[in-house]
Amino acid sequence: MSNHQNKQIRTNMICDNQQNPYTTAQFRIYFNSHIPPPISSNLRPCDSPASSPLRHSRSEQDDEDDFTLVTNKKRRNNDKNAISEYDQDKELLNNYYPNVYKQHQHRSSRFVTAPSTSNPYSNQQNQAFDQQQITMEAARYAQTRLPFPPFIIRFSSGNILEKRVAQEIKNYLKDNFQTDICIANIRRSTLKCQQNDYDFLIYVKDADSFCSLFDKHKWPQQICGENFSFPSTPSFPPQLSLIVKNVDLRINLDEFCADLKAVHTDIHNVIRLKNKFQNCIKLVKIEILSPTSRNEILSDGKLTINGITYDIEEYLAPASVLICSKCMAIGHFKKQCKEINGTCKICGISCPDLRQHSCSLVSKCVHYNGEHNSNALKSATKFNSNNYRYHPANFPPLPNPQRWTTNTNATNSVVTKIDELISSMAKVNISLERIISKNDQYEQFMNDKIKFDEMTSKKLDELITTGNNFKTVITQHQCKITRHENIFTKLIFPILDEISTFLLTINIDKHGGILDADFKVKINRMRAQLDNARLNKEI
Known part of the structure; x- marks a missing residue:
């Protein structure tokens, strides 16, 4: 035909x-x-x-x-x-x-x-x-994007179902390592396999599950009685990565990596980033196998290594919107770009060779002349959101306004109820203000009372300390008094008695008469007064 x-x-x-x-x-x-x-x-x-x-x-x-x-x-x-x-x-x-x-x-x-x-x-x-x-x-x-890259395991024999593989991995980690993992999806593929081989692609939901499965020592030796192997290692996700800024290009990356791992043992790898010309830049990517450690470092915002403090920022995943890195257009890859000249992502000027381009360093988006780089995510998002037109069919006109009538009984009752509601709300507001003022006064009273209690407790502590000091001084005085009393009782009083006896013997003249008749009485009276003083009696 x-x-x-x-x-x-x-x-x-x-x-x-x-x-x-x-x-x-x-x-x-x-x-x-x-x-x-x-x-x-x-x-x-x-x-x-x-x-x-x-x-x-x-x-x-x-x-x-x-x-x-x-x-x-x-x-x-x-x-x-x-x-x-x-x-x-x-x-x-x-x-x-x-x-x-x-x-x-x-x-x-x-x-x-x-x-x-x-x-x-x-x-x-x-x-x-x-x-x-x-x-x-x-x-x-866009349709195949999942939160984390898949773990690929390869079997060379048997015919195992996806659900059995996922369930056995979950049970093994829970029984042996007390770890619960969340599997988002599991697929079977024979795309890159030979003859009887087949692969399982395991996608996880959260970062904890990815960290658990990333350690190959936590995998079982066999799954469903069949041996398996790892044909490849999944790429590290941005949810577990950080960016260290302003790392000098003269710093040895191996030594820097060793110092980082000495401070944070959960760090898996340290990578210096490169630009599109494959030249090293001052940004270093850190891969951490612990969501907790990553969040702590990110919350601090800084990292100190060898006495140098570096700023830390979150590593953002590539934009889900496809932006050509050559012409900065949306919707295709660089390999599919048909443009001969390249476009500078900063100033938006087109030139045959970007290596020889002298950029003005003034950010200007090629999409809608915004003050940011052309490959920024917000540029593509705003470019999409700006392309929106309200279709009249989707937004019908409102009905004609009707005149407000206040003569009907229903309207009057509604207005009355609204007035009552407004007055009730005003009363409630007054009550709330009164409660707030009382609460403020009570808080002030409690604060004053707390301060007074603190001062009272301080004074009590001072009094207790003074009393203890007085007790110590009194004890010392009692010891001294006892010592002095013993001296008077055992030494001075006997000496005075001996002196009195001696004086009485010499109170005789040549003819054998007493020289002073009252001397013995005086001596006895003075001795009695000393005894009364020692015994705390009246003299």
């Missing part, structure tokens, strides 16, 4: 479909809707938005439509016929599957940007962004 006959058959089918009003409605919607996202039913090669909207308009790309321009007019006509036939096939698919495109039209309406009269350059830029399509690589990248 010739191409002309095929074209005629397609035309007839389209005409037949237009007889149905429902099909015709869907056929017209196709021209106002975007191409649906890539799914299993409509995946086919399409033009990639590799060209940046800042280089040239999309009209030029639509004319080329990813086909090479040739000077042969006949060949160009054949290409146009082929494109028109492909578009007609799409129209037929729209007619046969109206619900799918209807849902997509509802989803894609929020990504249409209204033209701006103030800035024609941004208007052209937004129109170019609307015509960008999501590549298959971008869709797979």
